[in-house]
Amino acid sequence: MIASLAHRESGIKLAREKKLMVQSRLRHRLRALKLGTFSDYADHVLSQDGAEERRFMISALTTNVSHFFREAQHFELMSERLIPVFRKRMDRNERIRIWSAGCSNGQEPYSIAMHLLRQEPALASADFRILGTDIDPHVIRQAKTGRYTSSQLAGLAQADLEQFTVASGDSQPHRHMTEVLKKIVLFKELNLISDWPMRFTFDAIFCRNVVIYFDQVTQTQLWPKFSSALAPSGLFFLGHSERILSPDSYGFRSVGPTAYSKCCEVSGAAR
Numbered sequence: 001m002i003a004s005l006a007h008r009e010s011g012i013k014l015a016r017e018k019k020l021m022v023q024s025r026l027r028h029r030l031r032a033l034k035l036g037t038f039s040d041y042a043d044h045v046l047s048q049d050g051a052e053e054r055r056f057m058i059s060a061l062t063t064n065v066s067h068f069f070r071e072a073q074h075f076e077l078m079s080e081r082l083i084p085v086f087r088k089r090m091d092r093n094e095r096i097r098i099w100s101a102g103c104s105n106g107q108e109p110y111s112i113a114m115h116l117l118r119q120e121p122a123l124a125s126a127d128f129r130i131l132g133t134d135i136d137p138h139v140i141r142q143a144k145t146g147r148y149t150s151s152q153l154a155g156l157a158q159a160d161l162e163q164f165t166v167a168s169g170d171s172q173p174h175r176h177m178t179e180v181l182k183k184i185v186l187f188k189e190l191n192l193i194s195d196w197p198m199r200f201t202f203d204a205i206f207c208r209n210v211v212i213y214f215d216q217v218t219q220t221q222l223w224p225k226f227s228s229a230l231a232p233s234g235l236f237f238l239g240h241s242e243r244i245l246s247p248d249s250y251g252f253r254s255v256g257p258t259a260y261s262k263c264c265e266v267s268g269a270a271r
Helices: 002-010 016-033 038-046 048-061 072-091 107-119 121-125 137-145 158-164 179-184 216-229
Strands: 096-101 128-134 147-149 165-167 174-177 185-189 202-207 230-238 252-256 259-262
Touching: 002 016, 002 038, 002 048, 016 038, 016 048, 038 048, 048 137, 072 096, 072 107, 072 121, 072 202, 072 230, 072 252, 072 259, 096 107, 107 121, 107 128, 107 158, 107 179, 107 185, 107 202, 121 179, 128 137, 128 179, 137 185, 158 165, 179 185, 202 216, 216 230
Parallel strands: 096 128, 096 202, 128 185, 202 230
Antiparallel strands: 147 174, 165 174, 230 259, 252 259
16 A cells, blocks of 8 residues: 555555565654554555655655766766857856756755856856755755765865865864855755646756656656756756657657757647
């Protein structure tokens, strides 16, 4: 029952062999609710009173593993293809938007911001924003603080630490993202299989290591939505083990390992 509910609420596919993992991750929720068995818990989350608990359940079942500058080839491709476009946009005072879907604790969108500001510092004063979204409200809260431990910051070069982070000011070995980055990167809670409130298109969309948790049916429902959310010639990035089957069917063209460009509009694509 829990697997079926998780799929219905979030699109996450939980195979039978994941039963022990599911129980391990949810055990603390049983204790919090003072429930004796997983059957009792399933009854609760399926009930009318269990709506709020369903959010806690999905949060516990999602995998939030991230680090700074993962899959560096995507950042290089973004620079090569989009920096010239962005410079022309800035000359015309036009909007520049990027989306990090399934952003976990925020390391990906902050990485995107740092990388692009290194290439083009003028973006800091342009109409440039990066949206980070995730289904898990707990990681969104952390991302908004921009506060990271030394182990979480391990992927940053010393130059990035000096330019884009500041010491926390307390006895803990944490650092914060600078106010420049916090102004650029915005975070919102979003379930990808629900309606998307954004009414504009993005110049690049990162959705890496997210759709691997969805079944094929859910993935094929998402591709046209991502295509419609992407600006003409925009870039769409997936994780290293994710692929779009027949990308041209959704208006995409492969431009590198797990990287796609928006090549055309597709009739009937979801908006």
